[in-house]
Amino acid sequence: MQVLSTPLRLAILSALALSGCATGPERLRPGELPAPVAAVHARSGVPLDALAVMAYPLNQPSGGLRLNADRPMQGASTMKLLTAAAALDRLGPNSRGRTELLVDGDPTAAPLLPAPDGHLRTPLYLKGGADADLDWSALWLMLRxxxxxxxxxxxxxxxxxxxxxxxxxxxxxxxxxFDEQPEFPYNVIPDALNLNGSLLSFDLQSDAQQVQVRPFPLFGGLEVDTQQLQLADGACKDWDDRWQIPQFQPLPALPTAAVPFPAQVPTHAGPVNGDTPPASARLTLRGTFPRDCQVRQSLNVLDRQWTTAQAVRQLWTSLGGSLSGEVREGQAPAQARVLVRHQDRPLAELLRPVLKASDNATTRLIFQRLGAAAALPGEDTLPAAQRAVKEWLMTQGVDPGDVVLENGAGLSRVERISPAKMAAMLASVHRGRHGPELMATLPVAGADGTLSRRFKGTPAEGRARMKTGTLRDVVALAGYVPDASGQLWVVVAVINDERAAAARPTLDALVSWVAAQ
Incomplete structure (x- = not known):
């Protein structure tokens, strides 16, 4: 995230003051940038052809600014707006993901009365329903x-x-x-169980001679090997510069079923209840780690089924229960009775932190929920989600012909939409029944989320609500900006260029110009 420097911010404000309000949107020729925005962009060294903009007052769509607006652009995380808006409309703002504990039996029958000895002799089914809030404590409470x-x-x-x-x-x-760091949280590809977001927290601490690694929670059965993690000189803040993807290896002598899982890491589980459990998997840490450094980092480094089995066994036994047989993957019978259910927050509430913090994994989970709701018999969930969003775009009067979707989060090199179509979608949603819910999800300029440090001291501060987008070669903004009279504009601006980061001030200057009109 780039913060406008004080000189640049003053330059923008000075240019806006000098230009006054005479240069309204109606005076701009097609393909022309406002003078203060053009001046900022000229300093970036990025060609104007790399910039695409669509900006206009909601009550005057023929006015405003249009530059390369019909060109499909890589929008990075602004693509989350499509997923959020479609989900609000198709799933509903009160829809909720859920996790269930079930047993085989008639779901309409009377509540289960367990055998007098408390034994459940048929399998217990742990069924995932795209629950974004299923963390360790939620699973423990379900088992309790x-x-x-x-x-x-x-x-x-x-x-x-x-x-x-x-x-x-x-x-x-x-x-x-997607990139060279598949183990970090932003890269998680969620499944329907989504237990703790497939993440485990790791504390890494080093002195001049050794590295100690401790995961949290301390699930049993994991051996951590640090022999291939070498100490090196360097800044602690750059600890992952020469970090290599850890290797997870199930140990076949033990009964825990495991699937080979490259680019996944296990956790060192220490003694539990005074006993050291036999290792059923090994995590090998590799690369280098700075001396005299302490880091706490959540990582996606364990095989999910292995982790789920460890968590269920340890949490259940901590409650005084016993578990015979294996914890395996499978499918609950169609006729199954729900014993315990956990639900995540309503979608409208869930989207607020998701979009303000630009949470890739949860957006992908919601995208898959769209796909699961729309899938035809035998259809995979991801293409069903892509189809569902494009069909929804048509209901908003937007032709999805050249719109390219992959995972719905913008963490993609292939997703594309033109600024004109993104703006048309935003305008349509604002007029629709879920406009207020979508507006509430967006970062507020200079106040929160991914815009908390941008637009300070500009006319947009505290007023513009926009989704950011940042990838290598991409910077983008899309959302709503009120002008000085309170009239609301829809603004979409994208730069696709290998030097895109240098032109981020162009987008800030554009939004500030709109806010000052």
């Missing part, structure tokens, strides 16, 4: 409710983990890496 309210103390039939809401059930397996 099973233990105390249902009176079950022994899971003799084992546990079956059902991720089949999405097709394929494990979408991360075999998927190509």
């Amino acid at each position: 409710e099973l233990r105390e309210r249902q009176g079950i103390s022994a899971l003799d039939g084992g546990v079956v983990v059902d991720r089949t809401m999405f097709r394929p059930a494990r979408p991360e397996l075999g998927a190509p890496d």
Whole structure:
């Protein structure tokens, strides 16, 4: 994120003051930038052809500014606006993901009465329903409710983990890496269970001689090997510069089922209840780590089924329960009875932190929820989501012909939409029934989210609400900007160029110009 320097901010404000309000949008010729914006852009060294803009008052769509507006552009995280708006309309602002504990049986029958001895002799099904809030404590509370309210103390039939809401059930397996850091949170490809967002927290601490690694929570059965993690001189803030992707290896001698999982890392689990569990997997850390450095980082480095099995076993036994048999992947029967259910926040509430913080993984989870709701028999979830969003665009009067979708989060080199179509979508949504909900999700200039440090001291501060987009070779802004009279504009501006970051002040100057009209 780039913050406008004080000299640049003053230059923009000075140019705006000198230009006054006489240069309104009606005086701009097609393809012309306002003088103060053109002056800022000229200093970036980025060709004007790399910039595409659509900006106009909502009540005057024929006015405003248009520059390369019909060119499909890589929009980075501004593509999240499509997923959010489509989900609000197609799923509903009160829709919620859920996680369930079920048993085989008639769902319309009376509540389950367990055997007098508390043993459940058929499998317990842990079914994922794209629950964005299923963290460790939520799973523990579900198991506690099973233990105390249902009176079950022994899971003799084992546990079956059902991720089949999405097709394929494990979408991360075999998927190509987006970049060289697939283990970091922004790169997580969610499945329908989404247990703790597929992340585990790691504390890495070094002195002059050694590195200590401790995960949290300390799930049993994992051995951490740090022999290939070498100490080196360097700044602690750059700790991951020469960090290499850890390697996760299930140990075949033990019964825990595991799937080979490149680019995933296990956790070192220390003693639990005074006992050291036998290792069922090994995590090998590689590369270098700075001396005298302390880092806490969430990582996507464990095989998900291995982690789920470890978590279920340890949390259940900590509640005084027993678990016989394996924790395996499978599918709950169509006739299954829900014993315990957990739900995430309503979609309208969930989208607020998701878009303000530009959460890739949760956006992808919501995109997959769209696909699951729209999928035809036998259709994979991702193409169903892509089709559902394009069909929704047509209902908004936007031709999706040249719109390219991949994962719905903008973490993609292929996703494309033109500024004109993005602006038309935003204008249509604002006029529709869910305009207020979408507006509430957007970062506020100079106040919160990914815009908390931008637009300070400019006319847009505290007023513009816009989604940011940043990738290598891409910077973008899309959203709503009130002008000086309070009239609301829709503004979409994108730069695609290898030097795009240098031209970010152009976008800030454009938004400031609109706010000063």
